[in-house]
Amino acid sequence: EDQVTQSPEALRLQEGESSSLNCSYTVSGLRGLFWYRQDPGKGPEFLFTLYSAGEEKEKERLKATLTKKESFLHITAPKPEDSATYLCAVRTILTGGGNKLTFGTGTQLKVEL
Amino acid sequence: DSGVTQTPKHLITATGQRVTLRCSPRSGDLSVYWYQQSLDQGLQFLIQYYNGEERAKGNILERFSAQQFPDLHSELNLSSLELGDSALYFCASSPLGDSHNEQFFGPGTRLTVL
Numbered sequence: 001e002d003q004v005t006q007s008p009e010a011l012r013l014q015e016g017e018s019s020s021l022n023c024s025y026t027v028s029g030l031r032g033l034f035w036y037r038q039d040p041g042k043g044p045e046f047l048f049t050l051y052s053a054g055e056e057k058e059k060e061r062l063k064a065t066l067t068k069k070e071s072f073l074h075i076t077a078p079k080p081e082d083s084a085t086y087l088c089a090v091r092t093i094l095t096g097g098g099n100k101l102t103f104g105t106g107t108q109l110k111v112e113l
Numbered sequence: 114d115s116g117v118t119q120t121p122k123h124l125i126t127a128t129g130q131r132v133t134l135r136c137s138p139r140s141g142d143l144s145v146y147w148y149q150q151s152l153d154q155g156l157q158f159l160i161q162y163y164n165g166e167e168r169a170k171g172n173i174l175e176r177f178s179a180q181q182f183p184d185l186h187s188e189l190n191l192s193s194l195e196l197g198d199s200a201l202y203f204c205a206s207s208p209l210g211d212s213h214n215e216q217f218f219g220p221g222t223r224l225t226v227l
Contacts (some may be wrong), residue, residue, distance in 0.1 A: 043203055044217035098169025100158040
């Protein structure tokens with residue numbers, strides 16, 4: 001069964017204090033690893049897709065990396081507006097050609113002034 | 114704004130009742146996915162439709178059903194509701210139904226069963 005584990009569950013940073021969020025996964029036949037940002041009561045907002053080990057993607061203060069067993073979301077010099085829950089998900093192909101995302105439980109990030 | 118719309122935003126109902134949640138995908142997207150997010154379970158995949166046909170099924174209860182219409186909007190029907198069905202229900206869409214596209218999520222419908 002596909003499993004996605006995120007750590008830490010919660011993270012409190014001071015503004016400007018860089019850190020990394022971890023996502024480890026066990027899946028048969030990875031077809032993409034996704035990072036989403038979710039604000040309270042809102043839908044997940046797409047950030048990145050990574051497909052192969054060694055791949056990296058960047059967007060503003062965020063950088064996502066992928067190895068064969070885990071992914072990291074690096075946050076450089078975070079600002080209070082980066083406060084949110086960050087979700088990691090893996091995509092797998094299902095019988096019949098469909099696909100699904102299996103999500104981790106997220107890391108709740110709070111950035112303080 | 115992802116371009117995916119969901120109605121209603123909030124729904125409060127009683128146990129045993131039936132409700133319908135509606136989703137309109139992004140313009141041009143053929144595939145729709147439904148997910149349930151509860152406090153204890155996180156985001157769980159329910160079902161996928163592609164161009165009107167069911168494409169994949171996840172942990173969807175028999176009391177739940179979905180369909181995708183010719184105009185590509187989708188509805189999720191929940192019946193014989195129980196307290197444990199209270200959750201956020203999200204719809205996502207992607208251009209195709211395969212493994213090469215990102216899924217973009219709507220704002221969700223918050224269902225409260227009393």
